[in-house]
Amino acid sequence: MGETADARLKRLAMRSARRGTKEMDLILGAYARDRLAEMDEAKLQLYDAMLGENDHDLYRWVTGQDTPPDRFAGLVADVAAHTRAD
Numbered sequence: 001m002g003e004t005a006d007a008r009l010k011r012l013a014m015r016s017a018r019r020g021t022k023e024m025d026l027i028l029g030a031y032a033r034d035r036l037a038e039m040d041e042a043k044l045q046l047y048d049a050m051l052g053e054n055d056h057d058l059y060r061w062v063t064g065q066d067t068p069p070d071r072f073a074g075l076v077a078d079v080a081a082h083t084r085a086d
Contacts, residue, residue, distance in 0.1 A: 009036050012048060021055045027062060031082050046075055 003011070013036060017029030028051075039047065050058070050072050061068035061076045062083060068076040 008044070012036055012044070012051065015051045019055050019058075021059065023059055024055045027079065027083050028058075030086055031079050034082065035078075043075070046072070050075055 013029075013032045016032035016036075017025055019025050019028060036044075036047070053072075057066070058076075060066040061072070062080045064080065067073075
Protein backbone atom coordinates (compact mmCIF):
# COMPACT_ATOMS: atom_id res chain seq x y z
CA MET A 1 0.00 0.00 0.00
CA GLY A 2 1.34 3.42 -0.95
CA GLU A 3 1.54 6.61 0.99
CA THR A 4 -1.75 8.48 1.41
CA ALA A 5 -1.99 12.08 0.20
CA ASP A 6 -2.33 13.30 3.79
CA ALA A 7 0.67 11.29 4.97
CA ARG A 8 2.72 12.61 2.06
CA LEU A 9 1.91 16.23 2.91
CA LYS A 10 2.78 15.61 6.57
CA ARG A 11 6.07 13.95 5.60
CA LEU A 12 7.03 16.80 3.27
CA ALA A 13 6.09 19.39 5.89
CA MET A 14 8.22 17.59 8.49
CA ARG A 15 11.19 17.31 6.11
CA SER A 16 10.82 21.01 5.34
CA ALA A 17 10.80 22.16 8.95
CA ARG A 18 13.55 19.84 10.22
CA ARG A 19 16.35 20.29 7.72
CA GLY A 20 19.54 20.47 9.70
CA THR A 21 20.20 24.19 9.43
CA LYS A 22 18.03 26.70 11.25
CA GLU A 23 17.86 29.00 8.20
CA MET A 24 16.45 26.30 5.95
CA ASP A 25 14.14 25.05 8.73
CA LEU A 26 12.60 28.52 8.83
CA ILE A 27 12.54 29.13 5.07
CA LEU A 28 11.20 25.76 3.96
CA GLY A 29 9.01 25.24 7.02
CA ALA A 30 7.09 28.44 6.28
CA TYR A 31 6.96 27.68 2.56
CA ALA A 32 5.61 24.18 3.17
CA ARG A 33 3.01 25.45 5.65
CA ASP A 34 1.70 27.97 3.12
CA ARG A 35 2.09 26.15 -0.21
CA LEU A 36 2.13 22.35 0.03
CA ALA A 37 -1.63 21.87 0.10
CA GLU A 38 -2.09 23.75 -3.17
CA MET A 39 0.63 21.92 -5.14
CA ASP A 40 -0.27 19.53 -7.94
CA GLU A 41 1.32 16.10 -8.30
CA ALA A 42 4.19 17.25 -10.52
CA LYS A 43 5.13 20.08 -8.18
CA LEU A 44 4.93 17.80 -5.13
CA GLN A 45 7.32 15.36 -6.82
CA LEU A 46 9.70 18.17 -7.70
CA TYR A 47 9.53 19.61 -4.18
CA ASP A 48 10.19 16.16 -2.71
CA ALA A 49 13.24 15.83 -4.97
CA MET A 50 14.47 19.30 -4.02
CA LEU A 51 14.29 18.36 -0.33
CA GLY A 52 16.94 15.74 -1.09
CA GLU A 53 19.44 18.46 -1.93
CA ASN A 54 22.09 19.71 0.48
CA ASP A 55 20.94 22.51 2.82
CA HIS A 56 23.94 24.68 2.05
CA ASP A 57 23.21 24.46 -1.67
CA LEU A 58 19.52 25.17 -1.10
CA TYR A 59 20.33 28.21 1.00
CA ARG A 60 22.71 29.58 -1.63
CA TRP A 61 20.07 29.05 -4.35
CA VAL A 62 17.23 30.65 -2.38
CA THR A 63 19.36 33.65 -1.43
CA GLY A 64 20.64 34.13 -4.97
CA GLN A 65 24.27 33.38 -4.15
CA ASP A 66 24.34 30.49 -6.65
CA THR A 67 22.20 29.49 -9.60
CA PRO A 68 20.03 26.43 -8.96
CA PRO A 69 19.92 23.57 -11.46
CA ASP A 70 17.42 24.24 -14.25
CA ARG A 71 15.19 21.48 -12.87
CA PHE A 72 14.64 23.44 -9.63
CA ALA A 73 14.90 27.03 -10.92
CA GLY A 74 11.16 27.82 -10.91
CA LEU A 75 10.54 26.21 -7.55
CA VAL A 76 13.55 27.91 -5.96
CA ALA A 77 12.34 31.24 -7.35
CA ASP A 78 8.94 30.61 -5.75
CA VAL A 79 10.55 29.74 -2.40
CA ALA A 80 12.71 32.88 -2.60
CA ALA A 81 9.71 35.09 -3.41
CA HIS A 82 7.75 33.55 -0.54
CA THR A 83 10.67 34.18 1.81
CA ARG A 84 10.90 37.84 0.81
CA ALA A 85 7.13 38.28 1.25
CA ASP A 86 7.09 36.58 4.65
